[in-house]
Amino acid sequence: MELLAVTIGIVIKSLIFIIGMFLLAAYLTLVERKFAGHVQQRPGPLHVGFHGLLQPIADALKVLTKEDIVPNFVDKKLFYLASLMAFVPAIMILAVIPFGEPIKLFGLEIKPYISDVNVALILALAFGSISIYGVIFAGWASNSKYPMIGGLRKAAVLIGYEVALGFALVGPIMLAGSFSLREIVEAQQGFFGAFIWYQPLAFVVYLFSVLAETGRTPFDVQEAEAELVAGYNTEYSGMKFGLFPLAEWYIATFVLSALAVILFFGGWNGPHIFGALSPYIWFLTKLFLVFMFLLWVHWTLPRYRVDQITEIAWKVMLPLTFLNIFITAGIVILKG
Amino acid sequence: MDLHAIAFWSFSALAVLSAFGVVFSKNIVYSVLSLISTLIAVSGLFFNLGAELIGALQILIYAVAIVVFYVLVISTVPQYKGQAVDPKYMLISIPVGFVIFMELAYVSIYGAWSSATGIFSPEVIGEVGNIKAVSSMLFTKYLFPFEVASLILLVAMVGAILLGRKEQVMEEGK
Numbered sequence: 001m002e003l004l005a006v007t008i009g010i011v012i013k014s015l016i017f018i019i020g021m022f023l024l025a026a027y028l029t030l031v032e033r034k035f036a037g038h039v040q041q042r043p044g045p046l047h048v049g050f051h052g053l054l055q056p057i058a059d060a061l062k063v064l065t066k067e068d069i070v071p072n073f074v075d076k077k078l079f080y081l082a083s084l085m086a087f088v089p090a091i092m093i094l095a096v097i098p099f100g101e102p103i104k105l106f107g108l109e110i111k112p113y114i115s116d117v118n119v120a121l122i123l124a125l126a127f128g129s130i131s132i133y134g135v136i137f138a139g140w141a142s143n144s145k146y147p148m149i150g151g152l153r154k155a156a157v158l159i160g161y162e163v164a165l166g167f168a169l170v171g172p173i174m175l176a177g178s179f180s181l182r183e184i185v186e187a188q189q190g191f192f193g194a195f196i197w198y199q200p201l202a203f204v205v206y207l208f209s210v211l212a213e214t215g216r217t218p219f220d221v222q223e224a225e226a227e228l229v230a231g232y233n234t235e236y237s238g239m240k241f242g243l244f245p246l247a248e249w250y251i252a253t254f255v256l257s258a259l260a261v262i263l264f265f266g267g268w269n270g271p272h273i274f275g276a277l278s279p280y281i282w283f284l285t286k287l288f289l290v291f292m293f294l295l296w297v298h299w300t301l302p303r304y305r306v307d308q309i310t311e312i313a314w315k316v317m318l319p320l321t322f323l324n325i326f327i328t329a330g331i332v333i334l335k336g
Numbered sequence: 337m338d339l340h341a342i343a344f345w346s347f348s349a350l351a352v353l354s355a356f357g358v359v360f361s362k363n364i365v366y367s368v369l370s371l372i373s374t375l376i377a378v379s380g381l382f383f384n385l386g387a388e389l390i391g392a393l394q395i396l397i398y399a400v401a402i403v404v405f406y407v408l409v410i411s412t413v414p415q416y417k418g419q420a421v422d423p424k425y426m427l428i429s430i431p432v433g434f435v436i437f438m439e440l441a442y443v444s445i446y447g448a449w450s451s452a453t454g455i456f457s458p459e460v461i462g463e464v465g466n467i468k469a470v471s472s473m474l475f476t477k478y479l480f481p482f483e484v485a486s487l488i489l490l491v492a493m494v495g496a497i498l499l500g501r502k503e504q505v506m507e508e509g510k
Contacts, residue, residue: 003338007339078365078366078369081369117388118388118465118466118467119388119389119391119392119466119467122389122396123392123395125396126396126399126400127395129400130395130399130400132400133372133404133407136407136408136411137365137369137407137411139411148411151411152411152412155404155407155408162400162401179467
């Protein structure tokens with residue numbers, strides 16, 4: 001009986017996280033379009049609802065009811081599977097990300113995370129990099145030149161930055177002495193306890209890697225629209241098309257921003273000025289600021305060339321992370 | 337049936353089924369897809385046994401870092417070539433597969449696994465966690481074999497770079 005209760009509890013909690021993420025991602029599209037509009041001195045969505053507030057709903061309805069065209073010479077099974085393979089791993093990272101401390105509500109202990117394994121960080125990395133297969137297989141299954149090139153480009157970029165990202169995370173791990181995301185947050189107490197003050201180099205590499213992994217502008221060679229039409233999702237239409245940017249631009253960016261907040265900005269730590277809700281308010285505020293920073297970079301900078309991107313990954317970012325590990329190790333040994 | 341048993345049977349069924357997929361798929365892209373599925377199912381088995389570190393590394397290193405290079409190479413092969421079957425390789429694979437099967441059977445029947453006991457009983461692991469247990473052994477007792485293994489990998493890497501380098505780089509516009 002207890003087993004059944006645990007299972008149902010986990011299922012309900014996962015459903016809340018997944019549905020919440022879907023709704024949030026829909027509205028993040030509006031945030032991004034409004035922000036991009038104002039960066040480029042135009043109003044952005046304006047007519048559906050007050051200042052475009054209902055635009056995501058209209059977009060969702062449009063994408064869902066669109067005729068779903070599958071080209072004749074695609075590999076059908078893989079073509080369908082690829083859009084899911086890009087989407088599911090991105091949302092699976094949510095399973096290991098904590099959004100705050102457990103709280104007591106009406107006598108029930110509610111934990112704002114799905115699981116607290118002590119290898120959470122490695123798991124988040126692993127899930128994040130599995131989504132690479134969605135992109136490559138989408139490119140292959142489309143049986144068309146532009147998607148193929150887009151998929152291979154994305155793979156080349158991801159391989160380089162996965163390595164740099166992994167080594168960049170070693171710094172915060174060494175300072176906290178743990179892989180568990182909750183313990184990493186607990187290690188950062190106070191304003192000057194946040195790891196951003198001790199790990200600026202790691203943070204810079206992390207930012208570059210996030211931009212590259214989520215395919216945002218300085219690194220969006222996989223769908224460089226002037227060269228590749230739309231990259232690996234050229235042949236897709238309807239909701240299958242919609243899943244790719246949803247997974248890559250919104251869910252992955254959101255989740256990686258949450259990781260950045262946990263690793264470098266002290267997670268939900270902050271002055272208790274909002275009462276019981278203050279951890280959540282702090283966490284979401286920091287998360288929103290990091291997300292907006294990434295958008296800001298995306299809509300301001302031009303695009304690198306593909307060879308420059310991989311060159312930066314292997315020749316600049318990777319040595320920088322080694323230097324960071326070396327310095328951090330020295331400090332940790334000296335301080336004891 | 338408790339949750340562990342359910343997880344064990346579903347993950348092992350998935351692993352075996354996808355292993356069949358690796359061997360019997362005509363299309364090599366489907367083979368490699370089944371390989372990914374096998375590796376992830378095996379990682380699920382590790383998680384079920386409480387070896388979270390190995391499970392997570394299994395996904396990160398095997399299912400992603402290594403197989404992604406297979407995928408990169410295979411996905412540049414045109415589809416019609418990928419579906420060609422050459423029966424002579426099948427003949428070679430039967431004795432090789434048999435030898436590997438015998439080796440695995442020998443290891444599992446004659447108890448090479450029973451030697452895997454040490455100071456880290458499940459209770460100790462539950463207290464200090466997987467990562468600390470593995471790293472404390474790796475950096476004390478097994479430091480020398482660990483360093484030798486990484487040196488061998490380094491040599492292999494240098495060799496691969498030597499084999500893969502271009503003889504001369506053409507200047508643009510010449």
